[in-house]
Amino acid sequence: MRLIILGGPGAGKGTQAEQLCHRLKIPLISTGNMLREAIATQTELGRQARVYLEKGELVPDELMIAFIRDRLLIPDTQSGWLLEGYPRTAFQAEELDFLLDEFQQRLDWAIWLNVSPEVMRSRSLLRSRPDDSPATIERRIQLFGDRTIPILDYYAFRRRLIRINGDLSIETVQQEIGEKLNLG
Numbered sequence: 203m204r205l206i207i208l209g210g211p212g213a214g215k216g217t218q219a220e221q222l223c224h225r226l227k228i229p230l231i232s233t234g235n236m237l238r239e240a241i242a243t244q245t246e247l248g249r250q251a252r253v254y255l256e257k258g259e260l261v262p263d264e265l266m267i268a269f270i271r272d273r274l275l276i277p278d279t280q281s282g283w284l285l286e287g288y289p290r291t292a293f294q295a296e297e298l299d300f301l302l303d304e305f306q307q308r309l310d311w312a313i314w315l316n317v318s319p320e321v322m323r324s325r326s327l328l329r330s331r332p333d334d335s336p337a338t339i340e341r342r343i344q345l346f347g348d349r350t351i352p353i354l355d356y357y358a359f360r361r362r363l364i365r366i367n368g369d370l371s372i373e374t375v376q377q378e379i380g381e382k383l384n385l386g
C-alpha cells in the first residue's frame with residue numbers, strides 16, 4: 203500500500219504512521235525525522251535545512267523534492283511506503299504525482315488527521331523537541347493552514363482523501379484508520 207499521512211504539528215502523524223507501517227510492513231518515510239537526523243549527523247542536506255527547522259519554516263520545495271526522489275529510489279519501497287509529513291505544499295504534491303507517474307506507482311490514500319489548533323498547540327508544547335519553541339509552534343500551525351490545508355482539496359477532488367478526527371485518543375484514531383483502510 204502507498205500512503206500519505208498529513209496533519210499539523212502535534213496531530214499525531216508520527217505515532218500513527220509508526221503503528222501503521224508496523225502493521226502493513228511498509229517503510230516509514232518521515233521527512234521531519236530524516237531532516238532532524240541529517241542535521242544531527244551534519245550532512246549537506248542537514249546543513250542546508252537547519253535554519254528552516256529552527257525557525258519552524260518549510261524547507262524549500264526544490265530540496266525536498268530531490269530528497270524524496272532519492273528516497274523512493276531505494277528498493278525497500280517496492281513493497282509500498284508511507285510518507286509522513288510529505289507533501290506539505292501544492293508544488294510538492296504535484297511533483298510527487300509526476301514522480302509516481304515516472305515510477306509507474308499509484309498512491310492509495312492520503313490520510314488527514316484533523317485536529318483543532320488548540321490541540322496542535324497543547325500537544326506540541328507537551329513534547330520537547332529542539333524545534334518546538336512556542337514561536338516555532340505558532341509558525342508551523344500557521345504554515346499548515348496556509349500551505350498544507352489547500353492540498354487536502356487536491357486529494358479530496360481525486361477521491362483519495364481519508365479524513366480522521368485526530369482529537370481522539372491514539373487507540374481510537376488507530377482503529378478508525380484501520381477501518382477506513384479496510385485492514386480488518
Ligand code: AMP
Nearest residue numbers: 233234254255259260261266287288290
Ligand atoms: P515534522 O516533524 O513533520 O513536524 O517536520 C519538522 C520540520 O521539518 C518542519 O517544521 C519543516 O521545517 C521541516 N519539514 C518536514 N517535512 C517537510 C516538507 N515536506 N517540506 C518542507 N519542510 C519540511
